[in-house]
Amino acid sequence: MEENLLSVRNLTTSFKIDGEYYPAVDDVSLDIKPNEVVALVGESGSGKSATAFSLMKLHRAARIEGEVLFNGKDLMKIKENKMNTIRGGELSMIFQDPMTALNPLMKIKYQIMETLKIHKTKRKEDREEYAIELLRRVGIPRAERVGESFPHELSGGMRQRVVIAIAIANRPKLLIADEPTTALDVTIQAQILDLIRELQDDLNSGVLLITHDLGVVAEMADRVAVMYAGQIVEIAPARELFKDPKHPYTRSLLNSLPSDDVQGSKLHVIEGVVPPLNKMERDSCRFAPRIPWIDDDEHEHNPQLREISPNHYVRCTCYKNFYLKSDRETSIEVEAAQMEEIDEVTE
Amino acid sequence: MSNLLEIKDLKVYYPIRGGFFNTVKDYVKAVDGVSLTIPDGTTYGLVGESGSGKTTTGKAVIGLNHITEGEILFKGKAISGSGKSVENSKEIQMIFQDPYSSLNVRKRVFDIVSEPIRNYHKRTKDELIAEVLGLLQKVGLPPGSLYKYPHEFSGGQRQRIGVARAIALNPELIIADEPVSALDVSVQAQVLNFMQDIQEEMNLTMLFIAHDLGVVRHMCQHIGIMYQGRLVEEGTTEEIFNNPQHLYTKRLIAAIPDTDVDKIEENLEVRQTIKEEYEEHFHEYLDEEGKALPLVNISPTHKVALPAKG
Numbered sequence: 001m002e003e004n005l006l007s008v009r010n011l012t013t014s015f016k017i018d019g020e021y022y023p024a025v026d027d028v029s030l031d032i033k034p035n036e037v038v039a040l041v042g043e044s045g046s047g048k049s050a051t052a053f054s055l056m057k058l059h060r061a062a063r064i065e066g067e068v069l070f071n072g073k074d075l076m077k078i079k080e081n082k083m084n085t086i087r088g089g090e091l092s093m094i095f096q097d098p099m100t101a102l103n104p105l106m107k108i109k110y111q112i113m114e115t116l117k118i119h120k121t122k123r124k125e126d127r128e129e130y131a132i133e134l135l136r137r138v139g140i141p142r143a144e145r146v147g148e149s150f151p152h153e154l155s156g157g158m159r160q161r162v163v164i165a166i167a168i169a170n171r172p173k174l175l176i177a178d179e180p181t182t183a184l185d186v187t188i189q190a191q192i193l194d195l196i197r198e199l200q201d202d203l204n205s206g207v208l209l210i211t212h213d214l215g216v217v218a219e220m221a222d223r224v225a226v227m228y229a230g231q232i233v234e235i236a237p238a239r240e241l242f243k244d245p246k247h248p249y250t251r252s253l254l255n256s257l258p259s260d261d262v263q264g265s266k267l268h269v270i271e272g273v274v275p276p277l278n279k280m281e282r283d284s285c286r287f288a289p290r291i292p293w294i295d296d297d298e299h300e301h302n303p304q305l306r307e308i309s310p311n312h313y314v315r316c317t318c319y320k321n322f323y324l325k326s327d328r329e330t331s332i333e334v335e336a337a338q339m340e341e342i343d344e345v346t347e
Numbered sequence: 348m349s350n351l352l353e354i355k356d357l358k359v360y361y362p363i364r365g366g367f368f369n370t371v372k373d374y375v376k377a378v379d380g381v382s383l384t385i386p387d388g389t390t391y392g393l394v395g396e397s398g399s400g401k402t403t404t405g406k407a408v409i410g411l412n413h414i415t416e417g418e419i420l421f422k423g424k425a426i427s428g429s430g431k432s433v434e435n436s437k438e439i440q441m442i443f444q445d446p447y448s449s450l451n452v453r454k455r456v457f458d459i460v461s462e463p464i465r466n467y468h469k470r471t472k473d474e475l476i477a478e479v480l481g482l483l484q485k486v487g488l489p490p491g492s493l494y495k496y497p498h499e500f501s502g503g504q505r506q507r508i509g510v511a512r513a514i515a516l517n518p519e520l521i522i523a524d525e526p527v528s529a530l531d532v533s534v535q536a537q538v539l540n541f542m543q544d545i546q547e548e549m550n551l552t553m554l555f556i557a558h559d560l561g562v563v564r565h566m567c568q569h570i571g572i573m574y575q576g577r578l579v580e581e582g583t584t585e586e587i588f589n590n591p592q593h594l595y596t597k598r599l600i601a602a603i604p605d606t607d608v609d610k611i612e613e614n615l616e617v618r619q620t621i622k623e624e625y626e627e628h629f630h631e632y633l634d635e636e637g638k639a640l641p642l643v644n645i646s647p648t649h650k651v652a653l654p655a656k657g
Contacts, residue, residue: 043531044502156397185396185558186602190618193604212531215561215604219611242608256536257606258565266543267536267565273501 004069005206006032006055006174011066013047013054015277021063022277024050026230028066032174032206039209039221039238041253045274047230048210049096052176055208056093057083071173089119092172096179098159102151108135108162109147112169119170134165138195157188164192168199175200176208181216193220214257218242223311226250229274229286232305236312246314248294248322249287255324268324285316293325294318349423351552352385352408352520357417359403377403379576379638380417385520385569390546390553392567392584394560394599400576401556405522408554409441421520437467440513444525446505450497456483456508457493463515482511485548487541503534507541514545521546524556539566560603564588569648572596577639579632582649592651594632598625 008030014021025047032038040048053059055068057075068075070091075083095101103111112131116122122130128147135143138161151159160180167175177196181189193216200207209220217224218238225235226249234247245251255268272290280286285299303316360374378400385391393401406412408419410426419427426435440463443449450459460479464470470478480490486507497505506526513521526542527535539562546553557563563570564584571581572595580593591597601618605611631654634640642650 043533186560187396187598189604190602213604214532214606218606218608219604219615239608242606253532254606256533258536258539258561266540269537269540270533 003033004031005034005036005071006030006208007067007069008055009067009069011051011054011064011068013050013059014063014065016061016063017278020278022280024062024230024277025054026282028227028230028232030225030232030235032208034173034206035200035204036223037200037207037209037221039211039217039224040227041212041214041217041224042227043212043253043274045229046227048212048227049178050230051227052093052178052208052210055176056087056091085119088115088167089121089170090173091176092167092170092174093176093178094160094164094167094180096182098156098163099151101163102159104151106150107147108149108151108154111162112147112166115166115169121170131165131169134169135162138162138165138168139191140165157184157192160184160188160192161195164195164199168203171203172205173203174206174208176210178210179212180209182211182213189216196220214254226253229280230277231286231315232313233287233315234313235305240309240312246308246312246319247287247316248291248319251322251324252291285318287316288318291318291322291325294322298322349387350384350420351387351422352554353418353420353423354381354383354404354408355418355420357381357404357407357419358415359400359407359412360415376576376638378407381571381573381576381578382642383571383578383581385552385554388546388550388552389569390555390567392563392570393554393556393573394558394563394570395573396558399573401573402524404573405441405524405554405556408520409439409522410436411441433467437463437516438518439520439522440516440518442506442509442513442521442523442526445529446502446509447529449509450505452497455494455496456488459497459508460511460515463512467516478515479511482515485514485545486511501534502530503537506530506538510542510545514549514551517549518551520552520554522554522556525558526555527562528557528559535562542566560599572599574639575637577652578642578650579639579652580650581642582646586646586649590649592645592649592653594621594625594629597621 008028011025011028012023013025014023028051040051042048054064064076066076109128109131112134113127116127116130132143132147135146140146140158140161146154181192184192196207211217221238223235224238224241225232226247228249234250241250245254252268252270256270258267270290283302285303288299298318298321300317305313305315307313357378358380359378360376362371363373363375364370365372381404383391393404395401403412407414414427418425421435457479460482461475464475464478479493483490483492488504488507500508527538530538545551555563555566567584570584570587571578574595580587580596587596588600591600598621601621605614632640632652639652640654642652644650
């Protein structure tokens with residue numbers, strides 16, 4: 001078996017609200033192998049970005065517990081100055097918003113050269129040339145001219161490419177992509193995803209892809225972890241997750257997408273909202289309040305992730321007898337219609 | 348069925364000024380000859396990438412943009428230029444893209460929703476409260492929201508406040524500019540469902556501006572695809588999705604990521620072929636200025652900007 005590139009064990013990241021710490025990432029364990037794309041999916045507030053920021057040690061005021069083994073080193077134990085040599089080097093991140101991730105006062109090429117300098121990847125005289133080459137690599141036409149521009153002169157898609165160029169400048173072993181295409185048009189999204197796939201093949205890197213777009217996940221990921229309220233509720237190989245989703249949350253999410261054949265019909269809606277950090281029931285199934293038609297006995301106390309088939313883990317027992325409310329309603333309607341028919345016949 | 352809205356050859360140009368006397372050097376042709384009609388009670392989806400002019404078109408209809416050329420007919424009467432009456436401003440309303448910045452943070456929900464009513468009608472405070480409560484109920488917000496501020500609501504709820512404001516004056520036409528693109532999928536489903544309910548209940552006509560083709564397919568009966576300020580293809584939803592003719596439309600449709608894991612390989616191949624075709628042949632679909640060619644009917648409802656054969 002191949003060695004894990006990243007192995008996260010019991011990661012818990014807590015934020016302080018009114019003097020008390022509440023975990024936003026709650027006991028998350030996750031492995032990524034070289035050349036593997038793992039997707040982290042969930043609604044806003046589910047803790048996906050908080051997880052990524054914890055891995056990069058970018059939280060300032062949070063309390064982080066657990067173990068993050070990256071390339072044999074425990075990132076949680078090493079000092080900040082050592083972390084600086086890893087962050088942006090072996091471990092790098094594509095940020096969500098290309099409008100704010102770049103320095104507005106610095107020419108594009110200097111922003112790329114900066115990271116080359118810090119990580120001593122290239123000698124001074126080679127840096128500029130390499131920066132332009134990177135821009136070309138991420139598919140930017142007229143790279144020399146773009147290198148001379150400031151971020152505001154570029155379109156959203158171009159800026160995101162620059163952010164990617166910076167992220168891959170030092171040939172990272174693990175790339176964390178936090179909603180890399182959310183702000184972009186579909187055609188540009190397709191290009192950026194191609195690019196990430198290509199780079200990953202080239203460099204044999206692992207990718208942690210954070211997104212809420214399930215279409216992107218289906219196309220990119222080898223494995224998918226679904227997060228809800230700070231916990232991973234289901235983790236499975238991508239194919240299996242889309243073919244045979246188990247956890248009620250995963251099934252609800254997949255059903256709320258507008259699909260081809262049901263034009264004009266009602267979409268599935270997940271009732272309620274993600275509970276706020278400080279008002280969350282922590283030792284029962286966290287998704288229970290949003291599926292109130294499921295009997296309390298179906299949930300387990302203090303739900304655990306269990307392997308239900310090879311490499312497919314699900315939290316809580318409530319998935320066993322779960323049904324979507326809309327399915328139930330239609331089946332009741334069908335039953336009622338059948339009953340009427342029977343009545344008519346007997347009359 | 349009559350057409351509630353008719354746009355005829357709409358052009359919106361922005362001048363580029365420069366030089367010593369700050370004279371007009373050139374124009375940015377944001378919208379360059381768009382014509383479309385929306386029948387009563389239907390939803391028309393206007394799709395395109397950022398910068399294609401879809402929002403500018405929507406804003407021109409509601410009068411937030413000046414119009415360089417062309418005509419906008421609402422219920423058969425011109426509303427562009429000096430033809431616009433006070434009635435028209437009530438009958439056409441807009442829902443904005445970003446529920447975080449389109450609500451005044453210093454006003455309460457009551458003030459936000461009642462503002463359009465106060466602008467046009469004389470009402471006592473009690474009547475206003477009753478009316479706003481009715482609207483809140485319609486959009487599914489609890490009566491307790493009346494005196495809350497926007498920051499106390501989630502994104503989906505804020506979008507509902509925006510909708511309540513838009514329907515306060517019983518409009519006939521709603522222009523929805525990317526109403527769900529800032530929302531999570533689960534919340535998106537809620538908002539889309541409830542927009543359909545409201546539409547049915549109030550017999551609204553909608554101009555739905557979006558870049559997400561999946562959402563547009565779900566909501567709209569007719570779709571227009573915009574590229575660089577012009578329509579390149581227009582037709583019913585089935586025609587656009589099952590029989591796309593323009594290379595740009597094909598490319599947009601191929602770029603949608605699909606959750607069907609069995610089709611991924613196939614989709615990627617299709618996308619690659621279309622991309623190659625696009626790079627090779629797309630210039631044939633454009634005129635010297637890099638704009639789309641004139642639309643040609645290929646069926647009574649389906650129009651495409653195809654190059655002349657030969």
